[in-house]
Amino acid sequence: MNESPFMILLYVGVAAYVGHMYWGDYRLNQSLDKPEPSAMPGASSASWGLYGIGVIGALLILAAETSGEIALGIASEQSEMLWYFVFATLAAGIVEEVIFRGYLVVENKGRAALIGSCVGFSLIFALIHGHFWSNEAGAAFAWTFTTKAFFTTGILLANSLWFYALRFGPWNKNRSLFPCMLAHAASNLGVFAVKLAQGFVV
Numbered sequence: 001m002n003e004s005p006f007m008i009l010l011y012v013g014v015a016a017y018v019g020h021m022y023w024g025d026y027r028l029n030q031s032l033d034k035p036e037p038s039a040m041p042g043a044s045s046a047s048w049g050l051y052g053i054g055v056i057g058a059l060l061i062l063a064a065e066t067s068g069e070i071a072l073g074i075a076s077e078q079s080e081m082l083w084y085f086v087f088a089t090l091a092a093g094i095v096e097e098v099i100f101r102g103y104l105v106v107e108n109k110g111r112a113a114l115i116g117s118c119v120g121f122s123l124i125f126a127l128i129h130g131h132f133w134s135n136e137a138g139a140a141f142a143w144t145f146t147t148k149a150f151f152t153t154g155i156l157l158a159n160s161l162w163f164y165a166l167r168f169g170p171w172n173k174n175r176s177l178f179p180c181m182l183a184h185a186a187s188n189l190g191v192f193a194v195k196l197a198q199g200f201v202v
Contacts, residue, residue, distance in 0.1 A: 008088045015091030018098055022177070041102040042167060042177025050176075054166045054183030061162060062190040065155045074148040078200045086192045093185030100125050100160065101167045101180045114168060122160035126153045159187060 025043035029035050035044060069075040104124075106117035131149040135141045163180045166172060172179065195201050 003082050003085055003088075005084060008084060011088050011095070012091045015094040019094050022094075022098075026178075040098070042175055042180070044174035044176045046172060046174060046176035046179050050166070050172060050179045051182055053171075054163075054179040055186040057162050057166075058159065058183040058187035059190055061155065061158050062187055062194070064158075065152075066194055068151060068155075069148075072147055072151060074146075074151065075198065077146070077148040078195060078198065080200050080202050081192065081195050083201050086189070089188035089192060090185050092188055093181050093183075096125075097163065097177055097180045097184050101163050102177055105164070105168070118161065118164040118168065122157050122164060125160040126156035129153070129156055131156075159184075 022040055022043050025036065025039035026045070029039055029044055066075075069078075100121055104117070104121045106113045129152075131152045132144055133141060134144050163184055166180050166183060167175055167177060192201065
């Protein structure tokens with residue numbers, strides 16, 4: 001993502017607007033006997049326990065990522081992050097969840113189609129974060145098939161699968177998207193905290 005303050009502010013604004021729409025649809029669904037068909041996907045209630053499980057799972061994946069980078073000797077290959085980019089990473093907990101766990105999934109076509117779509121779109125989610133290439137300003141496009149790229153992409157895949165499991169597992173009877181949003185935001189905030197501790201926040 002572009003790290004200009006204006007673009008980050010715009011992204012946060014989009015996330016706030018989408019979150020507002022979700023909250024409105026959630027309140028509508030709560031007032032009805034059955035979910036409103038036109039409501040946004042996953043604008044439903046979830047148990048407090050599911051929120052906690054989602055956050056714990058996301059932080060366990062982050063712990064595996066951090067320890068894995070240290071064990072592989074690639075912790076120093078992290079990218080630097082501007083301090084105010086943390087707001088964009090938190091906003092991603094809303095925007096990316098709406099796109100992927102909300103809309104990019106095949107529902108009502110059987111369990112195999114559901115699981116297959118979760119895996120397929122998780123691969124896309126991991127790949128589009130762009131760790132296999134570099135196109136920094138002023139530099140030529142280059143592939144980066146490094147240990148760090150493969151490892152980080154694998155962690156992104158694990159994160160996406162976890163978020164899909166949170167929404168479509170039998171423990172989420174209403175298929176609420178809100179636990180996924182919180183878990184995603186907690187994961188991104190944890191990444192920021194790790195980078196800050198390791199000196200990669202500027």
